[in-house]
Each structure stands twice: as C-alpha cells, then as structure tokens.
Amino acid sequence: MEKKQTDVRESHVLVFPFPIQGHINPMLQFSKRLASKGLKVTLIASTSIAKSMQTPQESSINIETIFDGFQEEKAASPVEYMERYEATVPQSLAELIEKHGSTPYPVKCIVYDSVMPWALDVARSSGISGASFFTQSCAVCVIYYHAIQGALKVPLEEEPVAVVSLPSLPQLEFNDLPPFVNGAGSYPAIYELVFGQFSNIDDADWLFWNTFNGLEDEVVNWMASKWPIKPIGPTIPSMFLDKRLKDDKDYGLSLFKPNSDACMKWLDSKEPSSVVYVSFGSLAALGEDQMAELAWGLKRSNTYFLWVVRESEKEKLPNNFVEETIEMGLVVTWSPQLEVLAHKSVGCFITHCGWNSTLEALSLGVPMVAMPQWTDQPTNAKFITDVWQVGIRVKVDEKGIVTKEEVERCIREVMEEDAGNEMKKNSEKWKKLACMAVDEGGAPNKNMEEFVTKLVCSSNGFKE
Numbered sequence: 001m002e003k004k005q006t007d008v009r010e011s012h013v014l015v016f017p018f019p020i021q022g023h024i025n026p027m028l029q030f031s032k033r034l035a036s037k038g039l040k041v042t043l044i045a046s047t048s049i050a051k052s053m054q055t056p057q058e059s060s061i062n063i064e065t066i067f068d069g070f071q072e073e074k075a076a077s078p079v080e081y082m083e084r085y086e087a088t089v090p091q092s093l094a095e096l097i098e099k100h101g102s103t104p105y106p107v108k109c110i111v112y113d114s115v116m117p118w119a120l121d122v123a124r125s126s127g128i129s130g131a132s133f134f135t136q137s138c139a140v141c142v143i144y145y146h147a148i149q150g151a152l153k154v155p156l157e158e159e160p161v162a163v164v165s166l167p168s169l170p171q172l173e174f175n176d177l178p179p180f181v182n183g184a185g186s187y188p189a190i191y192e193l194v195f196g197q198f199s200n201i202d203d204a205d206w207l208f209w210n211t212f213n214g215l216e217d218e219v220v221n222w223m224a225s226k227w228p229i230k231p232i233g234p235t236i237p238s239m240f241l242d243k244r245l246k247d248d249k250d251y252g253l254s255l256f257k258p259n260s261d262a263c264m265k266w267l268d269s270k271e272p273s274s275v276v277y278v279s280f281g282s283l284a285a286l287g288e289d290q291m292a293e294l295a296w297g298l299k300r301s302n303t304y305f306l307w308v309v310r311e312s313e314k315e316k317l318p319n320n321f322v323e324e325t326i327e328m329g330l331v332v333t334w335s336p337q338l339e340v341l342a343h344k345s346v347g348c349f350i351t352h353c354g355w356n357s358t359l360e361a362l363s364l365g366v367p368m369v370a371m372p373q374w375t376d377q378p379t380n381a382k383f384i385t386d387v388w389q390v391g392i393r394v395k396v397d398e399k400g401i402v403t404k405e406e407v408e409r410c411i412r413e414v415m416e417e418d419a420g421n422e423m424k425k426n427s428e429k430w431k432k433l434a435c436m437a438v439d440e441g442g443a444p445n446k447n448m449e450e451f452v453t454k455l456v457c458s459s460n461g462f463k464e
C-alpha cells in the first residue's frame with residue numbers, strides 16, 4: 001500500500017488546454033479530480049494569457065506557463081495568432097517535458113485539448129503517452145465527424161428546410177447544425193481547430209469527453225462503438241455536485257475578474273426564482289443592433305436581470321440603458337457564474353449555449369432561454385429544447401435578429417407560464433443525474449481510476 005502511494009505521486013501528468021476560458025475550465029476541473037487520486041498534475045498555461053490570468057493562492061495542481069509566441073503584443077488576427085502559436089508551442093512543450101525529465105517527477109502523459117492534435121506528436125517524440133480531451137458534446141463532434149466522412153453532404157441548403165438524419169442523433173434542421181459544417185465562413189482559424197480534432201483520433205492513447213451518462217447516451221454509444229471514449233463529465237467544481245472534494249468551490253483560473261460581491265449581494269436581496277441571468281460566455285460578441293434588442297427586451301419583461309456584458313462589449317449597450325433599468329437590473333463585466341446559477345433567486349438563464357454553460361445549468365437545475373451564436377451552440381440549443389426539455393429557443397427574424405418582443409416572450413414563458421414549471425421539473429432530473437455521474441460509483445470516477453492505475457503500472461503511460 002505504502003509503495004503504491006509513492007508510485008502514484010511519482011506519476012506526473014501535464015494537462016494542456018487551448019488558452020480560452022471555455023477550454024481551461026473543464027480541463028482544470030479534470031486536473032483537480034486526477035490530483036485528488038494522488039497524481040502529480042501540472043496545468044499548462046501560455047504567455048499570451050499569463051497577464052490576465054487570476055490564479056488561486058492554493059491549489060492541488062501546479063500551473064506552469066510556456067512561451068506561445070506572444071508576450072505583451074496582440075496578434076492582428078486569429079489566423080496570425082494560430083500560425084504563431086502552432087509554430088512556437090510544440091517546441092516549448094517539448095522543452096517543458098524535457099525539463100521535468102531530470103526531476104523526480106518525469107512526465108508520463110500529456111492530456112491535451114482535442115483542438116491541438118499536434119500535441120500527440122510532441123508526446124510521441126518525447127516518449128510519453130497522449131490523451132485527447134474533448135470539451136464539446138459528443139453530439140456535435142459526431143456531426144463534424146459525419147461531415148468529414150461525407151455522410152453529411154455539405155454545403156447544405158437552407159431552403160427548402162433540410163432535415164438531416166444521422167445515426168444516433170435526433171433529426172436536425174439546418175439551424176440545429178454547427179455552422180462550420182457549411183464551411184469556414186469568416187473564421188478559418190477556428191474551422192481548422194474544429195475539424196482538426198479528428199486528424200489523429202485513432203492514435204491517441206486515451207479519449208476523454210466532457211459528457212455524462214444519461215445525457216446523450218445514443219450518441220455516446222455510437223462513438224464508443226468506434227473509439228474507446230471515456231466520459232468524465234460534468235466537469236463542475238465538486239462543491240456544486242458531489243461535495244467529495246472539500247476545497248473545490250470554483251474553477252480557480254480565470255481570465256476575467258468577476259464582480260463577485262456585487263453579484264451575490266444583489267441576488268441575496270431578491271425573491272426566490274425572480275431573476276433572469278444573462279451571459280454569452282467568454283467569446284461571443286453580439287452585434288450592436290442585437291445588443292439593443294436584448295437590452296430593451298429585458299426591460300420590457302419587467303423582471304429582475306443580472307447581465308454579464310464583458311468589458312470589450314460594454315460600448316454596445318444602448319445609451320442610458322443602465323441608468324434607465326437601475327431598479328431592475330445589474331450589469332457586470334464578469335460573474336462567478338456557478339455561484340450565480342446555484343443561487344435560489346435565479347429562475348432562468350439566457351445563454352449562448354456554450355457547452356460549459358449548458359452543463360452548468362443542467363447540473364444546477366436552471367431552465368434556459370437558448371440564444372445560440374455559433375460553433376457548437378445551435379446543436380446544444382436543440383438538445384436543451386427538444387431532447388432534455390429544459391428550455392426554449394429564441395426565434396430570429398428575417399434579418400437574423402432576436403427582437404425585444406421575442407426576448408420578452410421567452411422570458412415570460414420560462415418565468416411565468418406552466419411550460420416554465422415543466423422545464424424546472426425536467427431540470428431537477430438532469431441535476432440528479434449529473435450528481436450521480438460524478439459520485440464515487442459513477443463512470444467518470446471509474447474512468448479516471450482506470451487511467452491512474454494504467455499510468456502508474458506502465459513505465460511511460462502507454463496502454464499495455
């Protein structure tokens with residue numbers, strides 16, 4: 001027994017998320033769960049985010065920063081960022097692995113973000129194993145896979161309304177599909193990331209997925225018939241679910257500074273289920289027109305609202321909106337989202353349907369108004385409304401805008417009508433399933449224990 005403990009601690013794993021909040025959060029949570037099993041875990045950050053990074057004072061994991069081609073300066077475009085990032089990081093990563101080779105904790109495995117499949121090549125050249133970590137739903141990834149394989153014929157025509165039937169998925173209309181299946185549009189760099197995820201999926205030693213049993217079983221089973229995928233979600237801090245890790249109360253590495261006290265004090269002053277929480281995650285940028293419609297829709301709903309408008313988006317708020325709604329709303333630049341969703345005053349979440357926000361709302365039992373923007377979000381919205389039945393989706397007008405009347409209608413439906421109560425009831429079911437999933441007997445725990453055992457027993461972390 002004594003020997004095994006020592007061995008576990010000697011097994012060192014690097015966890016390497018792509019440097020954006022929606023990828024850092026799930027991989028950081030995964031790191032904490034691995035560390036709780038005794039492994040030494042180092043989370044890798046990179047220089048372009050180092051300045052804005054708020055890190056916890058104490059943590060069960062180490063954080064190390066590697067050079068990604070940027071220090072102070074910003075890239076002119078996402079394409080330029082990715083080019084420099086991908087030209088620089090492989091070497092920085094190899095050097096980090098080599099550095100640890102001469103310590104008592106040589107690295108045995110790197111768990112890399114699935115959008116950086118080239119990290120597996122670095123792992124191989126360094127003689128260690130590689131695990132790919134998927135931060136989006138299985139359903140979305142299956143759709144991308146079918147598009148790559150040609151089973152989903154693209155580009156799709158919007159008119160007449162196409163209904164797509166793919167194995168293990170519900171019927172999907174044009175607007176339910178991730179827009180990237182129709183091409184890169186104005187986001188060639190992100191398109192490459194999304195489709196690149198499958199380039200060497202057959203070669204990875206492990207495939208971890210942020211999903212959980214019961215949520216999208218058919219599609220998970222379909223995936224599992226092709227690859228040995230390991231669901232490990234939902235990656236929500238333990239104190240919001242199973243409460244087995246006592247100090248795990250928040251994600252712990254934020255690229256934004258939350259207005260925590262202001263949010264929580266304000267929520268404390270409100271009645272149960274009386275507040276609409278509005279957030280579009282860390283990347284989405286609404287157009288100015290859309291921002292105005294959303295703002296006036298919130299006002300028309302006559303409901304309390306807590307709205308996250310990131311610093312970079314604030315100038316799009318209509319003039320005088322904050323002053324005019326001071327009695328009913330609080331606008332902040334970043335919130336402690338988990339605490340907000342867990343607060344009894346919150347009765348509805350207007351969300352862009354990022355996968356983390358979706359899993360958080362499901363895990364905390366909050367009904368949603370789905371207002372998807374891009375990438376995986378339309379498909380998540382389809383599942384939120386039709387499969388899990390925990391929300392409604394806004395309708396866009398002929399100009400692609402969600403009007404203030406529509407915003408008001410959706411809020412009222414969730415907050416005031418029977419349909420909203422039904423969604424609330426359904427939400428409770430998913431909340432229970434999420435708790436069960438992360439419990440000691442759940443699949444994520446077993447999958448992580450299997451990973452730890454194999455890692456400890458092998459000299460270099462390869463499956464044997």
Ligand SMILES: O=c1ccn([C@@H]2O[C@H](COP(=O)(O)OP(=O)(O)O[C@H]3O[C@H](CO)[C@@H](O)[C@H](O)[C@H]3O)[C@@H](O)[C@H]2O)c(=O)[nH]1
Pocket residue numbers: 021022023025135136279280281282283284308333334335336337338353354355356357358360374375376377
């Ligand atoms: O005020 C806020 C707003 C957000 N969050 C957190 O930030 C994360 C945001 O993640 P997510 O909801 O997934 O949104 P994005 O930041 O937009 O994430 C990107 O990455 C996700 C995972 O790949 C994708 O599903 C999204 O579509 C993509 O935009 C969540 O954990 C939130 O709890 C806060 O803590 N405070």
